[in-house]
Amino acid sequence: MTESAAGHLPLIHFADLRVGYDRRAILPPLSATIAAGELWAVIGPNGAGKSTLVRTLLGLQPPVGGRLDRAQRLRMSYVPQQSALDAIFPISVAEFVRMGRQAPGHLAGRASRADADAARAALDEVGARDLARRQLRDLSGGQRQRVLIARAIASGANLFVLDEPTAALDIAAERTAMELIDGLRARPDAAVVMVTHLVEDTLERADRALLLDRDHDVALAGSAREVRASAAFAKIYGRTLPHHGSNGGAAGAGVTP
């Protein structure tokens, strides 16, 4: 893989990637390069194929066709929707964040001192150290989102994939979550891919975007500005958004109509 147009090292590159189930693609082929320093927004209506694409990028299901290359140094972490976490499990915040340290060669026995230190540092970074002894299920939505991000940080990942990180948050918690996501992007050699329904706010922050809609046969990858100005965006959301700021615009991922 070569450097992206912005000069950052690529983490994932896909060309004519087709995603779907049972060897049947549900979206048109998609080409893009996710490079360090980028925040990608994955947008589209419900049932658009966002989860299928994200699952494919995460390696949870094979692509139906095309090419998908991952950098050797790539280490991914997945931040699930809060509603996906089962409240019956009595998991403390510290235990949850230490889960991020588990790896294939590091399964048996107790968590090491280094794991505990990394978990503490991650909680410090998101401002949640005082929550370490609390139960994950007892936290508010905003607190839980901070802890979810702390686990991703503790994992040492350089590609953070977040699924609806602002769902069911109030405005203050949503702002905090977005600031933390900006912080993830700013980490060395790191990028963020974020599935979201917060289209307007996210496109203002994002460098690049993936617009998907299987019903309209749309799979569009490009700068946030390009996607925002596209006919497909207007068709799906009924309008084009006013442009603010100077994000986006870098080449490297062509628009796939």
Place this chain on the structure above:
Amino acid sequence: MNASASWQELYANLPIFKDAIITGGLAGALLGFIGVHVVLRRMVFASSAIAQAAALGVALSFWVPIVADPIRHAAGHQAGADAHVVSSLLFEPVLWAVAASLLATLVFIANPVRLHLTRESLLGLVYLASGAGAVIVGDRITQEAHDLSAILFGSAVVVQPADLVLVAAATVGLLCGHLLLWRALIFVGFDPVGARVQRLPVRRLNAFLFLSIGLAVALCTRALGALPVFAFSVLPAMAALALTSRMWVVFLLATLFGALAGVGGYGISFRGELPVGATQTAVAAAFVGAAMLARLAAVRLRRSAPQGGAHARDQ
């Protein structure tokens, strides 16, 4: 028989009953520990279905020799009470129980979505087919009907020494494996997608869990019967989860409650001349009742405490 005489009688006859008491304690401890995963993963009826499959396996181990070689089987009966039981290693009830249980655990590994079914419905199928099979096969057996009843309902007063050895070996081996993989099994149960993204061997860890459930349930069902095995794999974990929110304490308490239900249930059944398995189950259920009451009392106390004690839900 008055109560103190009964306890003295139990003590006096301890050499006869100690294998059953120890087996009950070990099975309770093992299933209590593993049962926390069963309850947390919301597959409570899995152990019931597997226990029922193990009971069918045992019933088949009695029935198949009758069908395969009726003359030799009848001769065995005439030769002595146990002569027919171990006529061949091939018809060893434990082997059949383990085989049937492991077959039942395939339900967990299969992907029922492809059949447009849920895992829960497949569990129902295993439970019903095994239960019906055990009753039908039991109807064809006359000499071993009592043994089969003991396995189905857990009314066995005495445990074979070989069963004690097997349950003890399974307890040590499986608990060691579970303690080693404890953190990983919790991660995989709580957040399977996150675990897969971090490249944990989720399928292999789940296979270990399901096979260990199958093995533990099969061996304990052969020794104690289906009813207490189902109870031990659900009720101690429920009691522990009601009492504490610390994960390692949940496992510790569930193991302890399981062992206590196994040993205490046996003692109470002796004293009250009650069926063993049902009494062990009742004791385990009593732990759940007591734990729920304790939980409710704790919640009430916390509510009536000054407001400063409550957790602030700040952002």
